[in-house]
Amino acid sequence: MALDQETLNQFTDTVRRYVTERLIPLEEQVSREDAIPEEVSQEMAEMGLYGLSIPEEYGGLGLSMSEEVVIGNELGHTAPCFRSLIGTNVGIGSQAIVMDGTEDQKRDYLPRLASGELVGSFCLTEPDSGSDAASVRTSAKKDGNGYVLNGTKRFITNSTKAGVFTVMARTDPDNKGAGGISAFLVDARSPGISTGKPYKKMGQQGTHVADVIFEDVKVPADAIIGGVEGQGFKTAMKVLDRGRLHLSSVCIGMADRLINECLGYATERKQFGQLLSDFQLIQAMLADSKTEAYAAEAMVKDAAAKFDAGENTAMVAACAKYYASEMVGRVADRAVQIHGGAGYINEYAVERFYRDVRLFRIYEGTSQIQQIVIARNMLRAHAASR
Template sequence: MALDPETLDQLRDMIRRYVRERLVPMEAQVAEEDAIPDEVVQEMRDLGLFGLTIPEEYGGIGLNMSEEVQIAFELGYTSAAFRSLIGTNNGIGSQGIIIDGTEEQKQKYLPRLATGELIASFALTEPEAGSDAGSLKTTARKDGDYYVIRGTKRFITNGPRAGLFTVFARTDLSSTNAAGVSAFLVEAGTPGLSLGAIDKKMGQKGSYTCDVIFDDVRVHKDQIIGGVEGQGFKTAMKILDRGRLHISAICVGSAERIIHEALTYAIDRKQFGKPIAEQQLVQAMLADSQAEAYAARCMVEETARRRDAGQNVSQEAACAKMFASEMVGRVADRGVQIHGGAGYMQEYAVERFYRDVRLFRIYEGTTQIQQLVIARNMIKQAKAGM
């Protein structure tokens, strides 16, 4: 569904005010305590932020891709932990159900995901399977009307909070590639499901990841997404196209925040008798950052428009994810440099953003995976045209 322009503007303005007036002032506290306060979680529920992309008929707002990226630009302006909290419900944790789930699965889970009553998590990565998702070791052995899942998932975002896991496991035990992988909906509390310790990460404090361990977890066949075996990898790829665009938009929002912090500091900070913003080499860093952020914004908006028009945007989404995540790393580096010694101090936001944005080049597909996706698409298209 597409909102009318006035309604979208109202939603974007509301989220912008909430981000800048409520969340930005709380960033240091969240980083220090490694926790988002419970009252903020409830505020985000009350504002409908857990159901931004879930269809209206299931209690969400039903944003299309173009609308979603506009909201993601705003959410990227603050600490990544806030976005991460709601991100799985709006993205990889719900989209499998929305895209490929049965009507019964949608009715059962989407309304609770939309309100934030239930937190969703996407359990794909394993100790020996990340970028090579087709080499999953987690198995789901059929036992009558049930499947018995055994294996370990690693670095699972919102795992410690999750009430529902989308779990990818090998149902064809003789297969050695993605064709034998299925996607299951597994509820927290199911016997045999346990969690590892919360990971201690370089950045993104307040956003939790952990191992999720499946020790002979029994789930009914009705919990396979779409009710069909062997479709899990295809479902994952459909989800990741949208997820990569969302992360690209978050990178743009983060870059714009870093540029704001660097520009403000450069105007206020004086060296050699004048603000450093008047020094040409500082201006060059500001200008490069602004141009790159603008380029990434344009890529994201155009790719979102194409996706909403029904085009296959796997290559374009990979381009946007690769460029935007690498771009925000360069912008963060320049932001620290413009701050000088102050940029290395935790009292300045750029120090935290420098650490936080590093992860964007890794999850939802590393830069190197994006390069492979892009190049292989190029080769495929060239051969088709010969």
């Protein structure tokens, strides 16, 4: 249910103050230690951030997509690891249940995901199956009244602290395509589950990503989301549509932060006897960055409104994610350039953000996958109109 404008404004202001006064001062520490202080998770839970997208009847805030992107923008003004702390519960960790889960599954999992008591993690990517999500090899073989899962999932965010995994596994070995895949809710404490050592990443320190290995893991039949085999890939794609809009809003917030860092530096730093901000080539980079960020914001707001109206947003969500993630990469590059040599050392936030934003062009669908999604939808619409 959408909030009234006053309530949304108050919540947005609260999140903005929390980002500015609490999270931004922690950025350097978190980057150095590759760990977010435990109390931050509790603070974010108390604010209701784990349950942004979960319906009110299950303990969440029940934000509309248009409201969620406003909050995503605010969270984008700080290091993305903080957003990732709640991100799997807000997006891919909960939305499969919200969209396609049975009533029993919703009542069991969603209140705990909304409160932050339970961390959800989404297991789709595999060592030989990244962008080609339909070629999942993890198997789910029937065993009496349940299934036995075997396989390895790769690059799984928040997997080391997850309480429940949403696992995409092949229930029909004869169907090599998307129709043979089902989505399972698997207790992370189940015998046979192990996680690898967290990866050392280029950026986004504080967000932990590791492999998850399933070895003869037994799950009951009612662990299938929605109770129907063969719907897992469709569920995943619906979840990713919403997730792409959320991530796009975060990219816009990060671009705004980078632009502000550049304005602060350019209006204080002098070269050749004048401020950097007086040079027209510096002004051009600032103007390009602002223009692109504004364009991305307009795209995301439009796509979010279409999502809330119940329209098919597969193409526009892909457009928004493609443009916003590429945009913030360009803004980060200009930010380093404006800072000059200072932008290449970690004394300034732009050095860290330059590395952090690179991931947005890869996860929840690479830029190339977004291009394919966009083009296929265009061609399908063209064929239907003839």
